[in-house]
Amino acid sequence: GLISSKDLLENAKETNYAVAAFNIHNLETLKAVVEAASELKSPVILQTTPGTVKYAGLSYLHAMADVASKENDIPVVLHLDHAEDYDLIVRCIDSGYTSVMIDGSKLPFDENVAAVRKVVEYAHPRGVQVEAELGRLVGAEDDLNVSEYESSLTNPDLAAEFAEKTGIDSLAVAIGTAHGLYKGTPRLDYDRLKEIKKRVSIPLVLHGASDVPDDMIAKAVEYGINKINIATDIKIAFVKAMKKYLEEHPEESDPRKYFTPAIEAAKEVAKHKISLAGCKNRA
Ligand code: 13P
Ligand code: ZN
Ligand code: NA
Numbered sequence: 001g002l003i004s005s006k007d008l009l010e011n012a013k014e015t016n017y018a019v020a021a022f023n024i025h026n027l028e029t030l031k032a033v034v035e036a037a038s039e040l041k042s043p044v045i046l047q048t049t050p051g052t053v054k055y056a057g058l059s060y061l062h063a064m065a066d067v068a069s070k071e072n073d074i075p076v077v078l079h080l081d082h083a084e085d086y087d088l089i090v091r092c093i094d095s096g097y098t099s100v101m102i103d104g105s106k107l108p109f110d111e112n113v114a115a116v117r118k119v120v121e122y123a124h125p126r127g128v129q130v131e132a133e134l135g136r137l138v139g140a141e142d143d144l145n146v147s148e149y150e151s152s153l154t155n156p157d158l159a160a161e162f163a164e165k166t167g168i169d170s171l172a173v174a175i176g177t178a179h180g181l182y183k184g185t186p187r188l189d190y191d192r193l194k195e196i197k198k199r200v201s202i203p204l205v206l207h208g209a210s211d212v213p214d215d216m217i218a219k220a221v222e223y224g225i226n227k228i229n230i231a232t233d234i235k236i237a238f239v240k241a242m243k244k245y246l247e248e249h250p251e252e253s254d255p256r257k258y259f260t261p262a263i264e265a266a267k268e269v270a271k272h273k274i275s276l277a278g279c280k281n282r283a
Contacts, residue, residue: 002069005077005099005129005227008043009170009203012226017278018206021045022270023081023231025052027064029238032263034068034076036270042279043075045099045227049082053092062096074283079131081229089119093128101172105133109158116166124167131227134162135174137208156195163200170203170227171196175220177208180232188216190223197224205229209273210236217276230273234266241265 005019012019022033024046037044046065053061062078069076079099080092089100102119104112116132123130135154138144144152154173163171173196176188196204203226209217210232217228242262245252252258274280 002066002078002096002098003075004127005045005079006169008045008075008077009129009226011282012279013203013224015282016222016224017282018221018226018228019043019045019279019282020270020274020277021047021077021079021081021205021227021229022234022273023047023049023052023229024061025235026056028259028263029234029266030064030068032238032266033234033270034072035263036267036274037076037283038072038074040271040274040280041074041283042274042281043077043283044274045077045079047079047081047229050080050085050088053080053088058091058095066096086115086118090122093123093126097128099129099131101131101133103133103172105136105172105174109134109162113162113165116162116168120167129169130166131170131172131205132162132166132168133172133174133205133207134159137174137178139178139180153189153192154196156192156199159196160199163202168202170205171200172205172207173225175206177206177212179208181211186212186216188212188220190219193220193223193225203227210234214276217273221276221278228273228277230270233269233273237265237269238262 024030048061065078078097080097082103083089102116104115120130136152138152175193205227206225207229209228209230242258245258245261
């Protein structure tokens with residue numbers, strides 16, 4: 001069955017690797033990442049955003065993830081990613097999600113703490129783990145000046161205070177990554193990461209890991225990241241392979257035909273990310 005991320009991420013922290021967490025949207029993307037993890041004997045975190053919950057339905061997503069956890073000999077976690085709505089978090093916990101993220105990163109510090117604390121109080125008695133974010137991931141579209149950019153990153157002292165006041169199980173940090181693709185090469189603030197690591201004892205999470213060069217991910221893991229979130233790279237591999245197939249077979253209407261190469265392509269990317277995270281053979 002689905003497991004909690006507590007032991008998984010604690011073990012990753014103690015042993016200095018990261019668990020790859022993939023955003024899935026349907027049966028095909030779920031199969032791609034679960035098959036990848038299973039072949040590499042790696043634990044895996046399946047995560048869905050509130051948008052995906054709306055699209056696919058909570059019970060369908062939970063049922064698929066539950067089957068995946070039962071039919072594969074690897075630890076599988078089902079995590080709610082970037083939730084802002086308390087009621088949705090409660091519904092997901094009640095439906096069997098084993099981990100949730102409450103994203104109060106847009107809120108002022110005290111309000112973020114209060115929102116997260118409330119989720120922790122509901123989640124922990126039910127054996128569900130809570131991830132929260134301090135600092136803010138900025139995208140290519142956010143044209144910030146240098147000081148605005150700096151202030152969007154996670155403050156190491158506040159991170160320690162945040163972790164302590166909220167009682168969270170893992171902390172998402174802003175150290176220069178962004179969701180989606182980058183305009184140029186991203187700059188990661190490793191010094192900041194090291195400072196956060198010194199002050200915060202819980203596992204650290206890196207969002208926006210797609211389109212970050214491999215060596216930069218490896219370095220972030222070396223300096224203490226214990227979960228890497230990947231969405232865009234999987235989606236791009238999937239749709240690219242599907243488009244290629246349909247361009248070569250414009251009359252094809254059988255989903256089994258055009259989804260098969262798409263699953264294979266997504267699976268290759270997932271395997272690569274799992275290896276990069278150092279999660280291979282950790283199941
Ligand atoms: P990417 O789309 O850049 O991989 O970011 C994923 C993410 O952070 C999901 O929470
Ligand atoms: Zn994210
Ligand atoms: Na990214």
